[in-house]
Amino acid sequence: xxxxxxxxxxxxxxxxxxxxxxxxxxxxxxxxxxxxxxxxxxxxxxxxxxxxxxxxxxxxxxxxxxxxxxxxxxxxxxxxxxxxxxxxxxxxxxxxxxxxxxxxxxxxxxxxxxxxxxxxxxxxxxxxxxxxxxxxxxxxxxxxxxxxxxxxxxxxxxxxxxxxxxxxxxxxxxxxxxxxxxxxxxxxxxxxxxxxxxxxxxxxxxxxxxxxxxxxxxxxxxxxxxxxxxxxxxxxxxxxxxxxxxxxxxxxxxxxxxxxxxxxxxxxxxxxxxxxxxxxxxxxxxxxxxxxxxxxxxxxxxxxxxxxxxxxxxxxxxxxxxxxxxxxxxxxxxxxxxxxxxxxxxxxxxxxxxxxxxxxxxxxxxxxxxxxxxxxxxxxxxxxxxxxxxxxxxxxxxxxxxxxxxxxxxxxxxxxxxxxxxxxxxxxxxxxxxxxxxxxxxxxxxxxxxxxxxxxxxxxxxxxxxxx
Amino acid sequence: xxxxxxxxxxxxxxxxxxxxxxxxxxxxxxxxxxxxxxxxxxxxxxxxxxxxxxxxxxxxxxxxxxxxxxxxxxxxxxxxxxxxxxxxxxxxxxxxxxxxxxxxxxxxxxxxxxxxxxxxxxxxxxxxxxxxxxxxxxxxxxxxxxxxxxxxxxxxxxxxxxxxxxxxxxxxxxxxxxxxxxxxxxxxxxxxxxxxxxxxxxxxxxxxxxxxxxxxxxxxxxxxxxxxxxxxxxxxxxxxxxxxxxxxxxxxxxxxxxxxxxxxxxxxxxxxxxxxxxxxxxxxxxxxxxxxxxxxxxxxxxxxxxxxxxxxxxxxxxxxxxxxxxxxxxxxxxxxxxxxxxxxxxxxxxxxxxxxxxxxxxxxxxxxxxxxxxxxxxxxxxxxxxxxxxxxxxxxxxxxxxxxxxxxxxxxxxxxxxxxxxxxxxxxxxxxxxxxxxxxxxxxxxxxxxxxxxxxxxxxxxxxxxxx
Numbered sequence: 016x017x018x019x020x021x022x023x024x025x026x027x028x029x030x031x032x033x034x035x036x037x038x039x040x041x042x043x044x045x046x047x048x049x050x051x052x053x054x055x056x057x058x059x060x061x062x063x064x065x066x067x068x069x070x071x072x073x074x075x076x077x078x079x080x081x082x083x084x085x086x087x088x089x090x091x092x093x094x095x096x097x098x099x100x101x102x103x104x105x106x107x108x109x110x111x112x113x114x115x116x117x118x119x120x121x122x123x124x125x126x127x128x129x130x131x132x133x134x135x136x137x138x139x140x141x142x143x144x145x146x147x148x149x150x151x152x153x154x155x156x157x158x159x160x161x162x163x164x165x166x167x168x169x170x171x172x173x174x175x176x177x178x179x180x181x182x183x184x185x186x187x188x189x190x191x192x193x194x195x196x197x198x199x200x201x202x203x204x205x206x207x208x209x210x211x212x213x214x215x216x217x218x219x220x221x222x223x224x225x226x227x228x229x230x231x232x233x234x235x236x237x238x239x240x241x242x243x244x245x246x247x248x249x250x251x252x253x254x255x256x257x258x259x260x261x262x263x264x265x266x267x268x269x270x271x272x273x274x275x276x277x278x279x280x281x282x283x284x285x286x287x288x289x290x291x292x293x294x295x296x297x298x299x300x301x302x303x304x305x306x307x308x309x310x311x312x313x314x315x316x317x318x319x320x321x322x323x324x325x326x327x328x329x330x331x332x333x334x335x336x337x338x339x340x341x342x343x344x345x346x347x348x349x350x351x352x353x354x355x356x357x358x359x360x361x362x363x364x365x366x367x368x369x370x371x372x373x374x375x376x377x378x379x380x381x382x383x384x385x386x387x388x389x390x391x392x393x394x395x396x397x398x399x400x401x402x403x404x405x406x407x408x409x410x411x412x413x414x415x416x417x418x419x420x421x422x423x424x425x426x427x428x429x430x431x432x433x434x435x436x437x438x439x440x441x442x443x444x445x446x447x448x449x450x451x452x453x454x455x456x457x458x459x460x461x462x463x464x465x466x467x468x469x470x471x472x473x474x475x476x477x478x479x480x481x482x483x
Numbered sequence: 484x485x486x487x488x489x490x491x492x493x494x495x496x497x498x499x500x501x502x503x504x505x506x507x508x509x510x511x512x513x514x515x516x517x518x519x520x521x522x523x524x525x526x527x528x529x530x531x532x533x534x535x536x537x538x539x540x541x542x543x544x545x546x547x548x549x550x551x552x553x554x555x556x557x558x559x560x561x562x563x564x565x566x567x568x569x570x571x572x573x574x575x576x577x578x579x580x581x582x583x584x585x586x587x588x589x590x591x592x593x594x595x596x597x598x599x600x601x602x603x604x605x606x607x608x609x610x611x612x613x614x615x616x617x618x619x620x621x622x623x624x625x626x627x628x629x630x631x632x633x634x635x636x637x638x639x640x641x642x643x644x645x646x647x648x649x650x651x652x653x654x655x656x657x658x659x660x661x662x663x664x665x666x667x668x669x670x671x672x673x674x675x676x677x678x679x680x681x682x683x684x685x686x687x688x689x690x691x692x693x694x695x696x697x698x699x700x701x702x703x704x705x706x707x708x709x710x711x712x713x714x715x716x717x718x719x720x721x722x723x724x725x726x727x728x729x730x731x732x733x734x735x736x737x738x739x740x741x742x743x744x745x746x747x748x749x750x751x752x753x754x755x756x757x758x759x760x761x762x763x764x765x766x767x768x769x770x771x772x773x774x775x776x777x778x779x780x781x782x783x784x785x786x787x788x789x790x791x792x793x794x795x796x797x798x799x800x801x802x803x804x805x806x807x808x809x810x811x812x813x814x815x816x817x818x819x820x821x822x823x824x825x826x827x828x829x830x831x832x833x834x835x836x837x838x839x840x841x842x843x844x845x846x847x848x849x850x851x852x853x854x855x856x857x858x859x860x861x862x863x864x865x866x867x868x869x870x871x872x873x874x875x876x877x878x879x880x881x882x883x884x885x886x887x888x889x890x891x892x893x894x895x896x897x898x899x900x901x902x903x904x905x906x907x908x909x910x911x912x913x914x915x916x917x918x919x920x921x922x923x924x925x926x927x928x929x930x931x932x933x934x935x936x937x938x939x940x941x942x943x944x945x946x947x948x949x950x951x
Contacts, residue, residue, distance in 0.1 A: 113712055114839045160663050169663060172640065187926045194870040195628050195637060195836045195907040197676055198915075198923055199949055200931045204672040208665055225720040244581055252693040252766045257723050298720045301784070316769070368663045371582045402662040439663040447666075455666055458655045462938065463668045469933035481667055 018074050022056050022097070025066045030057040030103070040081060040091075040098050044145075045357075048089040048445065052079070055098040061178060061186060061217040064099065068215065069184030071097055077478045080211040082153025083124065085145035087364075088444025090157070090210050090480055099215060101152050107131050108218070115223045116175060116192045121152030121216050128221065137223040140167035140259075144350050152216045158208035160440030162349075165247075165401030166259045166296070167224065169440070171207050176220035179206050179213075182471040192220045205466070210442055211477040213470045227296035228303035230259075231317040232342045234282035235291045236332040240375040240400070243291055246324060247401055250295070253320060254313075260294040261401035262349055268397055271355045272348060279348050283332050291400065292349050293317070294342075352397055352406070359393075361414040363422045367430040368404045368439035377405065377433055384425045385409055389418060404439040420449075427454050443481045452483035486542050490524050490565070493534045498525040498571070508549060508559075508566050512613075513825075516557040516913065520547070523566040529646060529654055529685040532567065536683065537652030539565055545946045548679040550621025551592065553613035555832075556912025558625070558678050558948055567683060569620050575599050578691070584643060584660045585689045589620030596689065605691040608635035608727075612818055620684045626676035628908030630817075633715075633869030634727045634764070635692065637908070639675050644688035647674050647681075650939040660688045673934070678910055679945040681938045695764035696771035698727075699785040700810040702750035703759045704800040708843040708868070711759055714792060715869055718763070721788060722781075728762040729869035730817055736865055739823045740816060747816050751800050759868065760817050761785075762810075820865055820874070827861075829882040831890045835898040836872045836907035845873065845901055852893045853877055857886060872907040888917075895922050911949045920951035 022031045032040070032055040042049045053076065058064045071078045077096035084091065091098070104120035107128065111118075112135045117128060125146040128139045141154065143161030153159075155177065159170045167173060176191040189203050206214050237243050243263065250258050266286045272279055282290060295313060297303050302313040314335060324330040336342035356364060369377050378396055385392050393410040409422045427437035427450045437450050451460070463482055467474070490499045500508070500523040510517045521544065526532045539546045545564035552559065559566070572588040575596065579586075580603045585596060593614040596607045609622065611629030621627075623645065627638045635641060644659040657671050674682050705711050711731065718726050734754045740747060750758060763781060765771050770781040782803060792798040804810035824832060837845050846864055853860050861878040877890045895905035895918045905918050919928070931950055935942070 111840065113716065115716070158665050158669075160665075164663060168640075171669070172636075181926070181930070185926050187930060188924055189927065191904070192838050192902065193836045193904050193907070194839075195632060195867075195872045196904040197626050197628075197908055197910045198904055198906045198919065199676075199911060199927065200681070200934060201626075201639070201672045201676050202927060202930055204669045208667075208669050213668070224724070225716075248581065248583070248693075253768065255723055255725050255766050255770075256692070298723050300721065302723075368661045370660050371662075372579065399663075404663045434660065436659070436661050436664040436666055438666045439661070440665055442665045443667060451666065456656055458649070458653050459657065459667065459670060462649070462655060462670055465937035466668060466934060469937040470930065 018070065018076060019054055021070050022054060022067065025063050025070070026056055026058050037098070040084070040100065043089055043091065044085050045087055048092050050092050050094040052093040052098045053095055055100055057100045057103050059103045061180060064180045064215055064217055065184045065186055067097070067099060068180055068182060071475060072183055072473060075473060075475065077475050079477050080152060080156070080215045082122070082150035083145065083148035085149045086153065086157065086444060087441050088446040090442060090444030092445050092479070101150065101217065104217060110135055110223070112137060114192060117221045117223055118190070118218070119151050119221060120218050121150065123151050125149045125154060132223050133226060136226050138226045139173070139221055139223055141170055141173055144353055151219055155207050155216050155219055156209060156211050157442040160399065160402065160404065162260045162262065162399065164399060165261050166256065171204060173222045174203065174207060174219055175222055177203050177206055177216055178218040180215045180217055182214065182473065182476050187214065190218060190220055208442070210444065210481050212467060212481050213476065215476070225298040227298055228300065229297050229311050229313055230342060231295040231311070231314040232336040232345055233293050233317060233321065234334050234345055235293055235321060235330055236283060236287035237289050237291060237330055239289060242329045243289065243400055244371055246329065250293070250320065253316070254295050257295050257297060258293065258401065259296040260292060262292040263398035263400040264290045264292065264349065265396060267395050268355070271395065272351060275355050275358050276351050279351060280344060282334055282345065282348065285332065287331055292345055356395060356406070356408050359410050361411055361419065363409045363411065363419050363426070365407050365423065365426045366404070366439050366441040367407060367426060367435055367437055368402065369430060369433055369435035371403045373433040373435070374398070374400070374403060374405070377429055377435070380429050381407065381426065384429065385422065388421055388425065402439070403435070423450070424453065445480060448481070448483050451481070486538065486544060487522055489538050490522060490535065493531050493538070494524055494526050505566070508552070508568065511557055511559065512553050513555055516560050518560050518562040520561045520566045521563055523568055525568045525571050527571045529648060532648045532683055532685055533652045533654055535565070535567060536648055536650060539943060540651055540941060543941060543943065545943050547945050548620060548624070548683045550590070550618035551613065551616035553617045554621065554625065554912060555909050556914040558910060558912030560913050560947070564946070569618065569685065572685060578603055580605060582660060583691045585691055586658070587619050587687055587689060589618065589685045589687070591619045593617045593622060600691050601694060604694050606694045607641070607689055607691055609638055609641055612821055619687055623675050623684050623687055624677060624679050625910040628867065628870065628872065630728045630730065630867065632867060633729050634724065639672060641690050642671065642675060642687055643690055645671050645674055645684055646686040648683045648685055650682065650941065650944050655682065658686060658688055676910070678912065678949050680935060680949050681944065683944070693766040695766055696768065697765050697779050697781055698810060699763040699779070699782040700804040700813055701761050701785060701789065702802050702813055703761055703789060703798055704751060704755035705757050705759060705798055707757060710797045711757065711868055712839055714797065718761070718788065721784070722763050725763050725765055726761065726869065727764040728760060730760040731866035731868040732758045732760065732817065733864060735863050736823070739863065740819060743823050743826050744819050747819060748812060750802055750813065750816065753800065755799055760813055824863060824874070824876050827878050829879055829887060831877045831879065831887050831894070833875050833891065833894045834907050834909040835875060835894060835903055835905055836870065837898060837901055837903035839871045841901040841903070842866070842868070842871060842873070845897055845903070848897050849875065849894065852897065853890065856889055856893065870907070871903070891918070892921065913948055916949070916951050919949070
């Protein structure tokens with residue numbers, strides 16, 4: 016086939032995979048989506064990416080960019096298309112400590128950036144469970160969130176510049192490292208979160224921050240979500256905004272933890288209705304240097320705040336990590352979430368966000384709707400509470416497609432009704448397109464369609480994703 | 484005229500100004516631009532804005548949105564067009580302290596938001612000299628910067644949601660208060676910084692932060708810019724990123740201060756080559772409560788850091804504010820900048836940004852180019868140093884248009900050559916369009932033009948601005 020030969024001319028034959036060689040790229044992490052690509056191409060440079068896109072544009076063949084393959088919404092489904100894997104563009108080009116930036120290619124794995132920053136006593140604060148596989152191109156294209164958003168923002172907030180190859184093969188060089196730049200429209204943020212439908216991100220300039228010298232980490236039982244929000248706001252004031260994680264785990268989570276991961280220790284002997292995993296990071300030496308009794312000021316201060324809250328009845332119980340091992344144990348409990356959630360089938364997993372003060376309203380309304388649809392169904396709602404982001408999962412009693420669809424729709428409907436979003440951090444991909452059609456403002460959809468048509472008039476970039 | 488009558492039907496006759504009534508809207512703050520609008524319309528609601536835009540779209544008449552009129556680049560030049568002043572849409576609709584948000588209309592003045600946030604012990608951290616006049620619609624449309632960007636980011640970083648009326652009069656409701664939302668393209672950031680060329684912003688959801696309980700403010704003399712960057716990075720680590728301002732004033736500034744504002748006190752008896760105005764804000768009670776000797780921990784710590792830096796020769800002199808009055812004195816010195824700069828004519832004022840570690844390179848190169856073009860010329864470069872943002876002004880010896888243009892071009896050329904931007908925070912407007920044509924990446928310009936055509940096909944929204 017002429018196209019395959021032409022692709023081989025661009026990248027060398029070893030980097031154009033076809034047939035069985037594409038097996039590793041032909042399904043997603045969840046196993047829900049399986050496809051047969053025309054070929055998988057692995058370019059080594061932005062020039063090769065540009066040549067591939069020119070070729071595919073001329074041939075009218077769809078192009079689907081792919082990274083670490085850790086997405087959850089079928090965003091790299093590529094039946095009959097050319098998959099563009101940027102895994103060979105995996106160089107950290109530069110770290111400039113004085114300017115606090117990292118210049119990276121699209122195929123660099125997130126944990127490699129963490130390691131490289133650490134060598135300079137700096138940190139790239141974006142982190143989530145799939146950090147050992149997720150690549151720059153993927154986490155930028157989905158504007159990934161994770162556990163530290165409450166302090167450092169989503170991916171978007173951590174990116175200074177991007178390099179993009181457009182549908183027609185032209186290179187859009189926005190590799191700025193500037194903190195301030197107002198020269199026309201904000202094109203950078205248009206490509207971040209566009210899931211590869213407007214262009215292919217080939218490199219980025221990332222912000223780094225001072226590495227934390229110490230953490231105060233605690234598991235904290237609270238009576239409810241309103242009190243949790245008060246506690247978050249108080250801690251933000253007391254720490255100068257140094258709360259890095261504020262995660263919510265309900266009693267149902269601890270039950271499932273005991274069932275599926277008995278090796279992990281529950282934080283409390285009692286199962287409280289609501290447990291928070293709170294982490295505060297400090298870079299100031301005076302907060303991180305041990306006192307005479309060996310304790311850290313940041314830990315002592317968190318302990319004092321929690322003790323006072325306990326005296327007021329706002330905190331029911333609390334346990335603080337005294338060692339890095341105890342801290343790791345607490346995080347292991349939290350990071351078992353995906354495993355625990357996906358262990359029971361059938362399930363409807365969702366990723367919604369809400370106004371911070373409407374989170375309890377959502378849970379109350381959603382439990383009622385769940386049981387109206389399926390009286391025997393179970394549910395699990397864990398949250399990046401500081402961001403208003405619930406991963407709500409329903410476990411229906413039967414694997415019935417209309418029921419699953421009705422549950423998925425109910426979650427979106429309740430979120431939107433309360434001023435929330437039906438996709439907080441996982442993006443739209445293929446699986447949430449019906450939800451986009453049903454719940455996104457039609458004017459917004461029309462503006463998106465116009466932008467898509469303006470930048471990809473043939474509709475060849477990751478077709479069938481994001482837009483209904 | 485039928486159009487004027489139709490406008491009067493929408494807003495009532497008192498809110499359609501023509502002829503001499505438009506005088507206040509017919510020039511910009513600098514006095515460089517003067518124009519005669521067809522009319523100035525002052526709608527009271529987004530529905531009225533929508534009706535006006537539908538009317539003007541049907542009539543093919545340009546619409547120029549205007550706010551507080553404090554822009555510096557002729558961004559509201561409106562010869563023959565309908566000016567849309569949002570000054571009557573000046574309601575702060577809501578402040579929700581637990582969620583840390585303010586919902587505001589486009590005509591609210593920045594300082595009114597400051598005052599309203601303060602009542603809830605919160606702050607809206609965006610601030611700059613024109614805060615008593617600048618309106619929401621204006622500072623969002625220009626993605627304004629100012630003095631606190633080093634800690635809190637540009638306007639873009641402080642906006643959660645926007646409401647926009649499109650060129651055809653449809654309302655795009657993106658009034659989200661969510662911290663995480665990945666439902667399609669980032670339309671919000673497309674309108675922020677678009678200077679009214681893609682739509683008219685009518686309302687916004689803004690982020691609030693805990694109000695600082697105390698500040699440590701100092702004037703610090705340093706030997707040069709490389710040392711200043713080191714000091715900034717050290718202070719960021721020591722304070723957990725609490726540096727709110729890091730401003731640079733050269734000796735030339737102090738000379739001009741003495742000449743034009745003898746009422747203001749210079750920070751030091753000696754005129755050092757480089758002075759920094761540093762401010763650290765703290766919200767933690769333990770940093771803000773006076774010690775036994777009456778001093779504040781945050782001030783004492785800054786003093787210690789500066790004393791150690793002085794011992795190493797990295798700081799030449801320093802003076803700390805012990806009272807709010809002393810702090811206000813220091814800021815008065817900084818905020819006299821516009822007055823001092825514009826006092827001498829002719830001048831070429833610019834607004835550029837640079838990679839943080841290339842700032843000295845720019846100054847060295849620029850001084851040489853200045854004197855090559857005009858050996859007797861003088862210069863003044865003040866900076867929001869923490870953001871890499873210079874306000875560089877050249878004072879040529881003669882008011883000669885080609886010389887002024889050559890100077891303006893030289894500044895842009897040197898900034899771009901060093902990886903910087905020719906417009907950091909003031910935007911493009913009318914005055915920087917030639918610079919856009921000369922120095923912006925042509926691919927980026929083409930993408931912007933496509934987006935403009937997709938959203939405003941008749942080209943009626945603030946025509947002739949931003950895009951060359």
